[in-house]
């Protein structure tokens with residue numbers, strides 16, 4: 006099986022204190038800063054694997070599910086500001 010492209014998830018602070026402090030807010034929230042994501046965000050986010058330690062390349066999503074189903078954590082919303090820290094090719098919209 007060929008390689009799954011992935012990067013360190015530590016480039017952004019997923020499930021940060023800020024995120025956890027805003028758990029009372031309703032709707033889709035940025036997993037980094039906890040703010041409710043706007044419509045303008047168009048559902049941007051990242052796919053998380055390796056139990057939260059890696060961001061998976063969207064095109065390798067299926068491969069990763071087969072490779073490490075236990076560590077696979079699926080898609081998480083990231084707001085329009087926080088997503089700027091993620092290389093473009095690793096940004097993905099839900100269901101893409």
Ligand SMILES: [Zn+2]
Nearest residue numbers: 035038084087
């Ligand atoms: Zn954010």
